Amino acid sequence: MGYIRGPFSNANWLMSKIIEKLNKAQLKADRDGFNVGDSVCVHTIVKEGDKERIQKFSGVVIGRRGIDINASFTVRRISYGEGVERVFPLHSPRIAKVVVESQGSVRRSKLNYLRKRTGKAAMAVKEKGENEAPAAAEKA
Numbered sequence: 055m056g057y058i059r060g061p062f063s064n065a066n067w068l069m070s071k072i073i074e075k076l077n078k079a080q081l082k083a084d085r086d087g088f089n090v091g092d093s094v095c096v097h098t099i100v101k102e103g104d105k106e107r108i109q110k111f112s113g114v115v116i117g118r119r120g121i122d123i124n125a126s127f128t129v130r131r132i133s134y135g136e137g138v139e140r141v142f143p144l145h146s147p148r149i150a151k152v153v154v155e156s157q158g159s160v161r162r163s164k165l166n167y168l169r170k171r172t173g174k175a176a177m178a179v180k181e182k183g184e185n186e187a188p189a190a191a192e193k194a
Contacts, residue, residue, distance in 0.1 A: 077123040082145045084152075088127075090115050090165060091158030096129060096142055097150040108150055111140055114158070116165040120144075130168060137169060156181055 088094050095112040113131030116139070120126055125144040130137060142149060159180045 080123055080145060082149075085144050085149075088115060088152060088154045089157075090118055090163055091160035093155040093158065094129060095153045095155055096140075097153070098142070099148050099150050112155065113138075113140075114165070114168065116168055117163070118144075130165075132172070135172070137172070139169075 092115050093112070094115055095110050097108050097110055100107055100109045111129060111131070113129040115127055116130045117128045118125070123145055126141055127144055128139055128141050130139045132138070
């Protein structure tokens with residue numbers, strides 16, 4: 055005798071569709087304007103007691119990971135000669151906005167090699183406009 059499927063045999067499929075709808079509703083539309091290598095300023099909302107204030111964290115995006123609601127990005131900066139990294143959830147309600155200060159041109163998706171560098175060498179990401187200027191001069 056074979057197994058007869060019950061009325062709720064697709065419960066996992068139905069539940070995943072419901073969770074997917076809930077996640078889509080929580081996605082922020084304005085958070086996709088930057089890539090790895092860009093210098094960004096992340097405005098985070100910090101709650102201290104009953105007051106809220108905005109705190110800025112600016113640096114170079116050294117990596118992105120995840121998809122949809124689970125997406126996050128890592129920002130690295132040099133503070134008082136010491137490297138500081140911070141991981142931000144991309145669609146968090148605690149992030150007010152992400153401002154792109156300058157776009158970088160990199161060939162990798164993860165810039166972990168910047169961790170070993172200090173000083174100006176740690177900021178060794180080329181700006182996007184640098185590579186295009188000599189090519190335009192040669193054509194003219």
